Amino acid sequence: MRSKLIKTTPERRAQVIGDISQGSEPGIRFYVLVGVSTLIASIGLIADSTAVVIGAMLVAPLMTPIFGISLALVLGEAKLLRNSLLAVTAGIFIAVATALLLGSLPIALEVTPEMLSRTQPNLFDLLVAVLAGFAGAYALVDESLSPALPGVAIATALVPPLANTGLCIAVKAYEGSLGSFLLFVANFLSILIVASAVFIFAGMNYKFDSTNKKQFLRRFGLAAFGFLAIFALLTNYLITMIEDRILSQDIKQVLDQELAGMYGAELNKFNSDFESGKLYVLAHVMSPELFVPKEVRQIQDALTKKLNKPVEFTIRNTIVKDMGATGSTSLVELRNLEGFFEGRELTRKEQVIRETEQLLWELTADAPGTRLDHVDFGMLPIGPTAVVTLKGRPPFPERIRAVQVDLRKRLNMPDLYLLVEVIEPDLWSSEGRLLLGWSRYGKLTPEKERTIRTVEDTVREAFSDIEGLFPMDVYFDFEDGRQPVKVLVEVSGNREPAEEDLRQVQNILSNVSPMHVEAFLLKTSEAMLTKDGYVPLSRELRENVRARMGEVKKTWHMVN
Structure with missing residues (x-):
């Protein structure tokens, strides 16, 4: 033939x-x-x-x-x-x-x-x-x-x-x-x-x-059978591969949608695997800040809904920050087929955060002891609000007002509000917060330990008769030799401490302490009474603002 x-x-x-x-x-x-x-x-x-x-x-x-x-x-x-x-x-x-x-x-x-x-x-x-x-x-x-x-x-x-x-x-x-x-x-x-x-x-x-069928089958039957078996097996592999690719596309689609509303978050890669009837997904994500469990749960629920199967989702979070000459900038994407770098369009939230960061980097660049830590944006009852976290000294209200006006002009958002959260640097040990020049508590003798317990109990009892002030913490400075024991009481309340308050605390301490005690009062932020006792008002306000912004986060993402 x-x-x-x-x-x-x-x-x-x-x-x-x-x-x-x-x-x-x-x-x-x-x-x-x-x-x-x-x-x-x-x-x-x-x-x-x-x-x-x-x-x-x-x-x-x-x-x-x-x-x-x-x-x-x-x-x-x-x-x-x-x-x-x-x-x-x-x-x-x-x-x-x-x-x-x-x-x-x-x-x-x-x-x-x-x-x-x-x-x-x-x-x-x-x-x-x-x-x-x-x-x-x-x-x-x-x-x-x-x-x-x-x-x-x-x-x-x-x-x-x-x-x-x-x-x-x-x-x-x-x-x-x-x-x-x-x-x-x-x-x-x-x-x-x-x-x-x-x-x-x-x-x-x-x-x-x-044309001789018997002769043909005798010579090629085994090879033909093996080929057909391999064909069936590899066809099954191909079907499995296609199903895996469709699954990967669905996972990537959900991850891209969920991460789009999180400023600076970028999906690097992800892995998925079935085990015991559950899909396990590990996503490698780069972002300016760590994800919290609530955000991971939100993505996991979205994957479960999209894939219609139980999903256990984990994020391997890498902290990154793109920084330009004037501050943070948007992520630079890959080159397109024409050789140009291209990026995606920023959401409204990302635009606000970017402009706020750039402006504050300019303003704090030469400010000694002040550093920009974080910027967030969301909807509060007062309107769209940028929340800035600074480490260092609190800025003057006039300065905050000027920055707010500038941001409203840059972003064309006349109703934008600016809130500034200030984190003052603190040092803490296993015994509590450290203040410069005050021990907390170092190596203590039995006599000093008894003095500390006595003084702390006495301070709390003393302030039960002082209206408008609450003791937050007590610090000690034990001098060598015959020097007095210095006691610093950190107080909070709706008024400033007066000389009468210090004199009253001094007299009570002198009566109960076997050592000579010299008392000092330090006024800190206002306190709020809760079921767990008095807490700094600044902390309560900060947590309340974060909670409010979290409630409207998903709605804001959908709108923008």
């Missing part, structure tokens, strides 16, 4: 048979090339170098004996079949063993993308092998296409899967080694079947009647 599409002369057929028969001889040169190509492929896989792996494909001699098996089946040549099978079998063993030995060396072998790409074959790999097998056989029988053979050798990738099999066995990744070997088997069977068909259509079956 000869096809008009594939024209060969008797001389060309004889040359092809001679070349394949010679190339299928299992000699020392064949084994050396298999070993060398495997070493090259293994190094390329370990180094994650595609170019080196391609070089190994060019050196590998395995395609010729596979063609030899095809030609032997077509011609019914037992000797050629025996030699070709021996060459392929020995080549497989040498390739896997060589890679296994290399991977067993103390080279700190790590998994690379080149290795991972060969552990999960699918139907596309089978299709590539089928087309490459056709091109290779076609190039052999048609002398005008012979120069295409190196490209075919690259496309079929016979040695890299075998090298990857040995490397996976070396690191005890047996499932990965099975997938890699399956990729080789898929390539082998595809080349075998397609090359046989090409040889038959080229008229090289002058000793074989392809």
Whole structure:
């Protein structure tokens, strides 16, 4: 049987048979090339170098004996079949063993993308092998296409899967080694079947009647069955891969939507895996501030709703801050196909935060002891509000008013309000807050410990008779020798401490303490009485503002 599409002369057929028969001889040169190509492929896989792996494909001699098996089946040549099978079998063993030995060396072998790409074959790999097998056989029988053979050798990738099999066995990744070997088997069977068909259509079956069904099944039945089995298996792998990609797209869509309203947050990558009926998602996110559990729960609920399955979501948070010459700036995205950097459009919240940060960086750049810590934005009952956290000394109200006016002009938001939260630097030990020059409490003798307990109890009792002031904390300074014990009482209330208040505390302490005591009063922020006792009013106000902003956060994101 000869096809008009594939024209060969008797001389060309004889040359092809001679070349394949010679190339299928299992000699020392064949084994050396298999070993060398495997070493090259293994190094390329370990180094994650595609170019080196391609070089190994060019050196590998395995395609010729596979063609030899095809030609032997077509011609019914037992000797050629025996030699070709021996060459392929020995080549497989040498390739896997060589890679296994290399991977067993103390080279700190790590998994690379080149290795991972060969552990999960699918139907596309089978299709590539089928087309490459056709091109290779076609190039052999048609002398005008012979120069295409190196490209075919690259496309079929016979040695890299075998090298990857040995490397996976070396690191005890047996499932990965099975997938890699399956990729080789898929390539082998595809080349075998397609090359046989090409040889038959080229008229090289002058000793074989392809219309004889029994003879055809006897020669090609096993290979055809194996090919169909591989086809079914890889089709299943392809379906699974498509489902995984759809799942990944859905996860990315939800993450992008949820992170869009969080200023400066950028999704780096994510991983997902099913276990015990639950989907586990780990997202690597870069942002200017840490996520709180409530925000993680919000994203987890969105994923559960979108995917309609139980999800356990975790964020691996990396703190980053893009900083320009005048302050923070928006994230720079990747280049587009025209070579330009492009970024996404900022939300209204991001615009407010960005402008507020830039303005405050300019204003605090030369302010000694003052540093911008954080800017947030949301809706409060008074209207859209930018909340700024500063570390250092409180600014004057006139300064805050001027910044608010400037921001309203820059953002064209005449109803924007500015709230400034000031965090004064504190030092704390296991005993409490430290004030400069006051001990809290250092190494104490039993006598000093008794004095501390007595003084603290007395101070609290003393202020029960002082209207409008509440003791917040007590600090001590124990002088050496016969110096007095200094006691600093931090008070809060609706009025300033008076000399009468200090004198009353001093007299009560002098009556109960065995040591001479000198008292001092320090006025701090106003206090609020709660079910847990008195707390600083500033802390209560701060928590109230944060709670209000959190309540409207989701609604604001939807509007903007």
